[in-house]
Amino acid sequence: MEAILEIKELSKAFGGLEALLNFDMEVRQGDLIGMIGPNGAGKTTVFNLITGFIKPDSGDVWLKGEKTTYLKPFQIVNRGMSRTFQLVDLFKEMTVLENVMVPCFSHRAKQRRHNGKKPWKVAIEFLEEIGLADRFNELAKNLPFGELRLLDIARAMATEPDILLLDEPFSGLDVEDAAVLSQAIQRMHKKGQTMIIIEHRLGDLLKLVESVVVIVFGQKIAEGTPEEIMNNEKVVNAYLGQRRQ
Amino acid sequence: MKPEGLFGPRVLYRRLLGLSIFSAVVLLVPVVFSDPYDLELLFLCHYYVMLACSWDLLTGFTGNVSFGHAFFVGGAGFAGALLNLHLGWGPWLTLPIGGLIAALCGLVVGSFTLRLRGPYFAAVTFCFATLLYKLIMIRYEIFGGEEGLSGIDWLMETSLGNYYFSGILMLAAILFLYLLSKSSFGLILRSIGENEVASEGSGINTTFYKIVAFMISGFIAGVAGAMYGHAQMHVGPEMAHDSLSGLVIIMAVVGGMGSIIGPIIGAYLLTLANESLRFMGEFRLLIYSSAVVAIILFAPKGLLDIITRGFRRIVGQEK
Numbered sequence: 001m002e003a004i005l006e007i008k009e010l011s012k013a014f015g016g017l018e019a020l021l022n023f024d025m026e027v028r029q030g031d032l033i034g035m036i037g038p039n040g041a042g043k044t045t046v047f048n049l050i051t052g053f054i055k056p057d058s059g060d061v062w063l064k065g066e067k068t069t070y071l072k073p074f075q076i077v078n079r080g081m082s083r084t085f086q087l088v089d090l091f092k093e094m095t096v097l098e099n100v101m102v103p104c105f106s107h108r109a110k111q112r113r114h115n116g117k118k119p120w121k122v123a124i125e126f127l128e129e130i131g132l133a134d135r136f137n138e139l140a141k142n143l144p145f146g147e148l149r150l151l152d153i154a155r156a157m158a159t160e161p162d163i164l165l166l167d168e169p170f171s172g173l174d175v176e177d178a179a180v181l182s183q184a185i186q187r188m189h190k191k192g193q194t195m196i197i198i199e200h201r202l203g204d205l206l207k208l209v210e211s212v213v214v215i216v217f218g219q220k221i222a223e224g225t226p227e228e229i230m231n232n233e234k235v236v237n238a239y240l241g242q243r244r245q
Numbered sequence: 246m247k248p249e250g251l252f253g254p255r256v257l258y259r260r261l262l263g264l265s266i267f268s269a270v271v272l273l274v275p276v277v278f279s280d281p282y283d284l285e286l287l288f289l290c291h292y293y294v295m296l297a298c299s300w301d302l303l304t305g306f307t308g309n310v311s312f313g314h315a316f317f318v319g320g321a322g323f324a325g326a327l328l329n330l331h332l333g334w335g336p337w338l339t340l341p342i343g344g345l346i347a348a349l350c351g352l353v354v355g356s357f358t359l360r361l362r363g364p365y366f367a368a369v370t371f372c373f374a375t376l377l378y379k380l381i382m383i384r385y386e387i388f389g390g391e392e393g394l395s396g397i398d399w400l401m402e403t404s405l406g407n408y409y410f411s412g413i414l415m416l417a418a419i420l421f422l423y424l425l426s427k428s429s430f431g432l433i434l435r436s437i438g439e440n441e442v443a444s445e446g447s448g449i450n451t452t453f454y455k456i457v458a459f460m461i462s463g464f465i466a467g468v469a470g471a472m473y474g475h476a477q478m479h480v481g482p483e484m485a486h487d488s489l490s491g492l493v494i495i496m497a498v499v500g501g502m503g504s505i506i507g508p509i510i511g512a513y514l515l516t517l518a519n520e521s522l523r524f525m526g527e528f529r530l531l532i533y534s535s536a537v538v539a540i541i542l543f544a545p546k547g548l549l550d551i552i553t554r555g556f557r558r559i560v561g562q563e564k
Contacts, residue, residue: 051446053442053446072445073445073446074445074446074447074448074449074450074451077445077446077447077448078448082446082447082448083446085442085443085446089440089442089443089446090440090443091435091436091439091440091443091444092439092440093435093439094432094435094436094439097248097251098432098435098436101429101432102432102433102436102444102447102449103447103448103449105429105432105433105449106447106448106449107448107450108448109448118252119429120248120251120252121248124248136248137246137248137251155443155447156446156447158447159447159448
């Protein structure tokens with residue numbers, strides 16, 4: 001199957017610090033990929049680069065055969081790649097429904113709206129999918145953290161992306177909320193949603209994903225199935241830590 | 246409550262009911278207050294309502310505080326006056342053309358301030374108005390310097406005519422801005438004001454929306470500026486002065502930003518208060534300023550918020 005996202009030799013330095021160096025990656029339709037690595041390894045930098053929030057020093061990003069390297073974030077969203085943020089970034093003084101309605105007015109969502117459905121009805125459907133429909137009239141600032149994460153995902157999903165990027169979605173969630181989120185991700189994946197997930201909580205992540213990319217000091221050091229990664233000596237030494245003898 | 250309860254024609258009718266009552270009051274006021282002085286004062290209210298509401302669309306929604314509204318008012322006022330004096334064009338032409346010129350000014354300011362936030366945005370918008378003010382003073386052979394330009398055609402022959410002309414224009418502007426604020430355009434502007442990064446990350450071309458907001462805001466302020474010039478039969482540098490921008494901001498803040506309705510309250514209250522306190526002589530400014538400070542301190546969300554909460558308490562929706 002042809003890759004829908006191709007990242008070729010992407011590099012970015014901040015001053016003297018090489019945040020990412022010659023990073024390559026391919027994503028195919030329906031993939032559910034995990035991205036792991038220590039703090040400051042460059043995982044969020046990958047997301048920021050491929051979604052247009054920062055510009056690379058070199059390298060290219062191709063989305064469904066189109067070069068998107070220097071496009072603006074909203075243009076990339078409208079070409080089919082959307083993301084959530086590590087620090088949940090929402091419209092706090094707006095209601096839950098309004099938060100999800102905003103992306104319904106993006107160029108892509110408007111084009112894809114079937115049968116001329118009203119934006120609020122589309123937004124309610126996304127909220128139902130993520131389990132927040134009964135909170136539609138609540139101000140986003142009043143939601144507990146776990147529901148904020150879910151709302152951020154619903155907001156990103158409302159742009160109807162081909163690829164959804166989730167940046168540490170389990171961070172700060174308790175066991176119950178993490179289970180709700182896992183189920184939501186599994187449901188979306190079953191419907192064919194392509195996703196890349198950055199996560200530190202390996203227990204939650206490895207149960208979900210089919211393949212894992214490991215980044216350390218801005219470089220990809222391994223890629224494979226969760227089992228392969230857990231047994232990869234380089235990964236164990238650089239990130240997971242030495243096994244006890 | 247179900248989501249359906251937030252949308253549909255019934256919600257629209259409910260929203261427009263208040264505006265309809267206000268419109269009826271505006272149209273019937275001359276039955277009670279027919280003195281030319283009162284009508285001129287109410288004309289001023291209409292003028293300031295148009296300025297404060299148009300400023301609110303730009304700042305109350307996108308969150309970028311503009312200190313340059315006088316740039317639109319003065320630009321359109323002088324453009325209208327020059328067209329009238331040199332080409333003989335009447336108000337029916339100079340008002341829309343003045344508005345279009347101000348909208349173009351909005352396009353220019355909007356383009357210059359795209360990437361600016363907070364104090365940087367405020368400083369650049371302030372500078373645009375100051376530049377125009379200085380230009381008027383320096384090129385006195387064109388703009389009349391400190392004395393401005395006189396001899397402009399009147400708007401209407403009587404104070405009553407001016408009142409109705411400005412009143413209808415104001416009501417049209419309020420209706421347009423209010424419906425716009427409740428549309429997808431208003432929702433997107435609010436999202437930009439809340440969190441521009443998330444808005445762009447939701448696939449919204451924030452640059453486009455901000456520039457359009459600037460242009461609409463400029464257009465309405467420009468029409469008001471050109472109207473004011475004709476009504477006074479004179480335009481002066483004070484129309485481009487930063488004190489006008491400041492006054493418009495205060496009116497919107499006192500009334501309640503981000504609502505379109507709040508600035509109406511602020512503009513009426515402050516214009517009428519300023520006049521009705523004249524009997525206090527030199528204490529007028531002291532009392533007026535103290536009252537403004539007190540309102541901002543005790544009602545930081547504006548008078549509209551207090552009125553709305555009071556009304557909800559009366560009908561039992563809030564404790």
